[in-house]
Amino acid sequence: MSGESASVLIIDDEPQIRKFLRISLASQGYRVVEGVDGRDGLTRAALERPDLVVLDLGLPDMDGQVVLSELRGWSQVPVIVLSVRSSEAEKVRALDAGANDYVTKPFGIQEFLARVRGLLRQSTVPASTAAQVIAGALCIDFAFRRVSLDDQAVSLTRKEYAVLAELARHAGRVVTQQHLLKEIWGPSHGGDSHYLRVVIGHLRRKLGDDPAAPRFIVTEPGVGYRLVSNA
Missing domain, CATH: 1.10.10.10 (Winged helix-like DNA-binding domain superfamily/Winged helix DNA-binding domain)
Structure with missing residues (x-):
């Protein structure tokens, strides 16, 4: 899937991170949607039907692991977890819960964009996936x-x-x-x-x-x- 036709939802409460990712993704032709916390992110996922989700774990209203669990209850959209939590146990928990990839902060933007492209190429989310x-x-x-x-x-x-x-x-x-x-x-x-x-x-x-x-x-x-x- 090309950047021109793909949308990415960023769920992160840090404005500077969202701005950095928005500029980087937009420069590659992606349409960017933003959620400022867990509940807002889930709402936008339901309404916007993004092609990929970038999810922070340290959200103010609910843990990102809970957001991932709720999202996986009705959608198989690819999810990249982007978090400062670097322990192996945290990564395993997120991947077992349905995350497709896990990137720790701080991160290199070129590697991150490569992971986005890879997941979108591999994506097998059917168009009929319904909320x-x-x-x-x-x-x-x-x-x-x-x-x-x-x-x-x-x-x-x-x-x-x-x-x-x-x-x-x-x-x-x-x-x-x-x-x-x-x-x-x-x-x-x-x-x-x-x-x-x-x-x-x-x-x-x-x-x-x-x-x-x-x-x-x-x-x-x-x-x-x-x-x-x-x-």
């Missing part, structure tokens, strides 16, 4: 962790949202009970299907979804559940 999933009147917004039905907010517990979000990430496909239980309750709960049945029941009541004639959540007997695509 939200819409199934008929139901909208699941991953970036803001919001669910609405007929444009009205639906209040969900953490577990209810987690189950619905996981189904939405695989909309139109069956998600097994075991996958949902292990992903949301943990590896030791693969057999606790009653937990899942209770949450699915609560979701259906809140969404006004009749299990006998579902608009949204379909039960695949003995296997799992499926969120109807384009309900």
Whole structure:
């Protein structure tokens, strides 16, 4: 992907760093978007859909590792971590959480730009990667962790949202009970299907979804559940 067609989101609370990176990236033809803290960065990632994210870890409102984790909940955009934290443990943690590269401050701008070019060349982010999933009147917004039905907010517990979000990430496909239980309750709960049945029941009541004639959540007997695509 050429610089002329690529956008880069910088999430860093230091104005001088953002200015330095903005000038350097713009000189190569990249369009630059800036986020001044973690929440602002996530919002801009959702709205701007950048081709690459440069993420500082030492943000004032939330740790950059948390920002990375939340971003990876709904996007596979390439991420370069740019941080003063130089310990091996910190680097491993970020890379395990989904960062594509890790550069420590201070850094050489030519090497940094080479890493940007390399990641953009390798990028396999599909154009359809979405910050939200819409199934008929139901909208699941991953970036803001919001669910609405007929444009009205639906209040969900953490577990209810987690189950619905996981189904939405695989909309139109069956998600097994075991996958949902292990992903949301943990590896030791693969057999606790009653937990899942209770949450699915609560979701259906809140969404006004009749299990006998579902608009949204379909039960695949003995296997799992499926969120109807384009309900």
